[in-house]
Amino acid sequence: MSKDGRAPAWSTTGALHGRFTSMSTITEIIRSRRSPRVFVPDPVPGGVIREVLEDAHWAPSRSNTQPWTTHIVSGSARDALSSALLETFTAPHCRDVRGPRHR
Numbered sequence: 001m002s003k004d005g006r007a008p009a010w011s012t013t014g015a016l017h018g019r020f021t022s023m024s025t026i027t028e029i030i031r032s033r034r035s036p037r038v039f040v041p042d043p044v045p046g047g048v049i050r051e052v053l054e055d056a057h058w059a060p061s062r063s064n065t066q067p068w069t070t071h072i073v074s075g076s077a078r079d080a081l082s083s084a085l086l087e088t089f090t091a092p093h094c095r096d097v098r099g100p101r102h103r
Contacts, residue, residue: 043074
């Protein structure tokens with residue numbers, strides 16, 4: 001509680017202005033997030049892709065600028081993109097951007 005007796009905007013027992021998830025849930029979401037480094041070759045079902053894009057649609061952006069463009073690639077186009085990215089990433093001129101872990 002603040003000096004004036006009001007609950008803080010973020011509270012582990014309440015919500016942000018009564019509209020959003022509790023802080024404990026947000027903490028759980030942040031701490032359970034993972035960054036996979038190995039992927040299976042199975043294609044992602046179209047319904048899952050649509051669901052992820054719908055969630056992304058609701059993501060905030062600075063001053064509502066929405067500075068993203070989404071492209072979905074699969075099959076040979078995905079393979080070509082993957083090869084081009086890997087070739088660029090492993091090129092000698094990219095050493096400084098990769099950091100010491102990748103040298």
